[in-house]
Amino acid sequence: MTLDAAMISTLSGWLDATDIDGLELSGPQGSLRLVRGKIASQPLAHPQAQGASVVTAQSVGVFLDRCPLASEPAATVGDQVAAGALIGCLRVGPLLLPVRAPSDGVVAERLQNPGQSVGFGAPLFRLEALLPGEAS
Amino acid sequence: MIEILSSGALATVQDLGRHGALGLGVGVSGAMDGMALAAGNILLGNDDGAAAIEIPVFPFVVRFGRGSAFAITGANVVARLNGSPIEAWWAHEAVMGDILEIGPPEPSPWRAARAYLSISGGIAVEPVLGSRSTQLRGAFGGHLGRQLRKGDRLPLAPTGGPPRLDCGLVPPALAMPLEIDGLPVVRALPAAEHDRFAPASLAAFWSEPWKITSHSDRYGYRFAGPVLEPLAPMELRSHGIVPGVIQVPHGGQPIVQMRDAQPSGGYPKVATVIEADLWRLGQAPIGSRVRFLKVDWEEAVEALDRNEAWLGQVRRLVGLRRLQERAA
Incomplete structure (x- = not known):
């Protein structure tokens, strides 16, 4: 996808029609960040720069520790999780974006309270690698 | 397949x-x-x-x-x-x-x-x-x-x-939660024969909890609650009905017509569940209780607009997400 002026205008229009505060797009040609109410131009932090053991927010949103209908958290401290497992959600209006474990590990710490609004790149969980012999 | x-x-x-x-x-x-x-x-x-x-x-x-x-x-x-x-x-x-x-x-x-x-x-x-x-x-x-x-x-x-x-x-x-006293609420408009029921029955209809009986399915929900008495016996010719119509047959226990309702019926109609809330009632489990809340035409139309607005917001955000994924 190429980001031309028309596309940016379309995206801005959609953003304006929602209650979300910002939107990031990145592709081979570069990155775009749209923020409600201001003009912003800054390089985007690369998510991997945060370190492999910290799971960061890949979007702005409200952090949730479970899907809204679930009675139990998706993952609690001490849980062993497989790569790709859903461990939380980011709510953007009615939309839920996944927070997934980037690798096999144990949930060592939850770094945000459920219901907390977070920005792009905010740390959400700390995962520890499995010790040898722990894998089940 | x-x-x-x-x-x-x-x-x-x-x-x-x-x-x-x-x-x-x-x-x-x-x-x-x-x-x-x-x-x-x-x-x-x-x-x-x-x-x-x-x-x-x-x-x-x-x-x-x-x-x-x-x-x-x-x-x-x-x-x-x-x-x-x-x-x-x-x-x-x-x-x-x-x-x-x-x-x-x-x-x-x-x-x-x-x-x-x-x-x-x-x-x-x-x-x-x-x-x-x-x-x-x-x-x-x-x-x-x-x-x-x-x-x-x-x-x-x-x-x-x-x-x-x-x-x-x-x-x-x-x-878009809708509850009164912890019970799910469906909104309804008074229907043609509403005013031909006894005032005490109408008061009960709009304020008491109504239990969805086991005789409820896609055709209609039969409710149990206070007996709804007409002011005088009513005999009507069959007329067109739509999902949401709340009929009161002899016996005074209401039936809400649901999606598989037949297109005509002859029982007196006390009210009609608004189109915007049919999904709420459609999800209410057998054995659970609901309340009927009286609204007017403008409120019914506004409720439909709110449903549409919610779906519109979902469509926009999912569309944005799709663009984001494509760009990534």
């Missing part, structure tokens, strides 16, 4: 309904929870009204005959794909041969009875009178005009829709 592996009891193919055929004596049918059906379709990039499977009895098990994105909306069911738990109200991906088991609803902040299995591209049964909904009374539409059975194979659209997006939705019941 998807194949039904469980008994399939009472499960049917439904879309948003067969509108415009009441004059031919053909009822509307369609999903009891049209919001869940539309939301599942939007998650998958389908048209809002693509046909899905409505599932009121669990477990319900299918095998995917080809790879496909799918979503389960409606009740907060426990679902497993090849044995691994997956979330309801979320878009997932199956490959050919995968087995999806949809178990009964779990306790959740929203008590709901029916789940919807939407598939990328939709269930591709032949439309009849402009709809793929199962018309049980007439035995046409949907899959062979009947409830699904073990061994049924349902055709899928040949190419399916866009690639799966890894995202889910907050169900509209949580985004």
Whole structure:
């Protein structure tokens, strides 16, 4: 996808029609960040720069520790999780974006309270690698 | 193709309904929870009204005959794909041969009875009178005009829709809650014979909890509560009715006509559940209690606008997400 002026205008229009505060797009040609109410131009932090053991927010949103209908958290401290497992959600209006474990590990710490609004790149969980012999 | 592996009891193919055929004596049918059906379709990039499977009895098990994105909306069911738990109200991906088991609803902040299995591209049964909904009374539409059975194979659209997006939705019941004294509320308009019921009966109708009896299904919900007495006996000729109409037969216990209602009836009508709240009632489980809240025409139209606005916001955000994924 190429980001031309028309596309940016379309995206801005959609953003304006929602209650979300910002939107990031990145592709081979570069990155775009749209923020409600201001003009912003800054390089985007690369998510991997945060370190492999910290799971960061890949979007702005409200952090949730479970899907809204679930009675139990998706993952609690001490849980062993497989790569790709859903461990939380980011709510953007009615939309839920996944927070997934980037690798096999144990949930060592939850770094945000459920219901907390977070920005792009905010740390959400700390995962520890499995010790040898722990894998089940 | 998807194949039904469980008994399939009472499960049917439904879309948003067969509108415009009441004059031919053909009822509307369609999903009891049209919001869940539309939301599942939007998650998958389908048209809002693509046909899905409505599932009121669990477990319900299918095998995917080809790879496909799918979503389960409606009740907060426990679902497993090849044995691994997956979330309801979320878009997932199956490959050919995968087995999806949809178990009964779990306790959740929203008590709901029916789940919807939407598939990328939709269930591709032949439309009849402009709809793929199962018309049980007439035995046409949907899959062979009947409830699904073990061994049924349902055709899928040949190419399916866009690639799966890894995202889910907050169900509209949580985004637009409606309760009084902890009971689910459905809003209703007074109907033609409303004022011909005794004032005490009307007061009870609009203020007491009403229990959904076991004589409730897609045709209609029979309620139990205070006896509603007319001021004088009423004998009416049969007239056209629509889903939502609340009839009061002899005996004084109301019946709400639901999606498979016949298009005419002759019982006195005390009220009509507004179109915007039919999905709320369509999800209320047998044995649960609801309250009826009196609204006026403007409020009824506004409620419909709010449903549309919610779906519109979901469509925009899912569309944005799709652009983001494409750009990444």
